[in-house]
């Protein structure tokens with residue numbers, strides 16, 4: 001395993017397996033169970049068992065498991081899916097059997113899929129094949145197709161300079177080379193362990209010959225860079241134990257098996273010691289790299305731009321400072337570029353020295369590089385077609401991939417503590433590039449013009465890139481307004497996603513809220529409305545009981561829900577009360593001349609008046625709610641807080 005069904009349309013890959021006759025006694029087998037990477041559109045693949053009929057895989061023939069079904073299943077945004085397929089009960093035989101997979105057609109982007117696991121299920125849900133029946137390929141044993149230097153150097157030259165076609169569906173020549181869309185030196189293909197077969201077939205996909213593909217594969221295979229990943233393991237996917245591996249393995253993620261099937265499964269990871277106050281304390285540091293979530297982050301294929309900005313915008317991009325500031329190409333006026341700076345000094349000196357000068361130059365420059373993009377693609381860009389959406393999205397993804405490239409190449413992910421001090425994360429990025437890859441931030445419409453061709457996929461991806469941003473950089477307790485995260489947008493987007501999917505992600509929301517508590521407990525008070533404590537915005541506990549969010553608690557037992565609300569609210573109140581009313585007035589968080597009225601939105605006073613009875617109904621302790629009302633009284637003397645006390 002895996003079975004790589006990669007190549008031109010019609011490619012068939014088969015494997016044989018043995019079924020002991022004892023396994024077939026007294027049982028009826030009526031389902032095939034599959035886990036497949038990149039089965040991302042209907043009828044992309046088919047399966048055949050022995051001499052049975054070919055079965056096309058789509059949402060009618062296959063029942064997608066876990067929450068992936070709620071996001072569109074086959075054709076949805078999750079790259080790896082588990083599913084069952086009904087099969088005739090007489091197909092399996094004692095002894096040797098054959099299973100065949102066929103790649104039916106390309107959509108102009110993909111060249112196949114990977115079967116990670118398969119099995120057969122009885123009517124009672126028992127699996128027939130033992131885990132020992134499968135052998136996993138070990139990438140550390142892979143050899144380059146050619147080991148001589150001439151072919152390897154030719155491979156590198158092709159990687160950097162060969163002229164390519166877009167896909168087998170379109171012979172149009174594109175400006176981008178392999179090096180442009182991928183990490184410049186191809187390390188991504190090595191890092192995520194794409195097989196020789198994948199690299200060769202992908203080269204053919206872009207119009208090169210098999211020999212040329214073998215030369216490129218030889219170049220990639222002989223790159224001396226870390227290779228802990230696999231194509232189906234989403235980059236940076238959170239999971240226990242990730243931090244104890246070297247920082248160079250962080251990007252490989254915790255593995256696809258750490259993607260939870262249900263949001264509620266995250267509960268014991270968020271609260272390992274029961275629903276405790278310390279877990280949510282603003283002074284704490286919840287480890288968002290290690291708490292698994294029921295959201296599959298985009299896989300590496302989804303990071304890669306389908307349309308490179310050179311092909312999307314031509315010379316407007318090539319001669320733009322966005323391009324100039326990456327590696328110095330084009331006629332842009334910028335006098336510096338990121339790669340030259342990183343190459344000319346050692347990365348350690350480059351990142352650390354400026355700190356002594358009082359600022360983090362690297363962060364500033366990457367941020368600057370981001371604003372260049374908004375100059376190239378103005379906010380009023382109008383999206384007329386899916387192609388337009390991919391042009392804009394591709395530009396954001398290109399920046400993200402290039403940022404990853406520099407992070408890896410110059411080993412920049414491990415400087416959090418040095419840059420930001422002990423309150424920071426040991427591993428971090430220094431920019432908001434993932435947040436800014438969200439289709440929502442790019443103003444890509446939530447419609448058939450959206451990424452993935454529908455509103456639900458587009459919305460999912462908006463949330464998924466936000467989630468990645470949380471993992472990569474939530475500011476290390478140095479937030480500035482909406483940089484690097486616009487917290488209120490995040491809560492709104494989770495709500496929007498729920499409205500479309502009905503998949504409740506309240507645990508994921510809790511992770512965000514706890515992290516917001518901690519991010520904004522940074523020594524700065526509410527008088528500073530950009531970086532200080534913001535009880536009505538980033539730390540908006542009202543979202544716990546807001547009618548848009550209440551249904552998301554569906555899978556949480558009422559008592560647990562009340563306990564969680566209780567510790568969150570207590571923590572919020574404790575922190576909020578540390579500051580004087582005057583500080584809130586100075587920061588325009590509250591206004592003493594206002595008489596607040598209970599309303600789910602608007603100023604802090606309104607939200608507080610609205611939420612007190614909601615929390616009471618949900619079972620939160622009355623004493624705590626009285627304290628919230630008392631604090632409200634000090635902030636808003638004109639409000640009728642007494643009526644809210646019990």
Ligand code: HEC
Nearest residue numbers: 109110176177178181194198199202203301304305306308
């Ligand atoms: C226009 C940007 C672009 C260029 C140029 C490009 N790629 Fe890619 N590459 C992508 C995208 C996007 C994907 C993901 C495709 C998908 O989702 O199936 C990808 C995927 C791949 C994969 C994994 C395929 C799979 O099915 O898992 C390999 C291997 C690869 N590219 C190699 C290459 C090689 C070699 C070249 C040059 C010959 C190249 N790419 C040129 C954008 C590009």
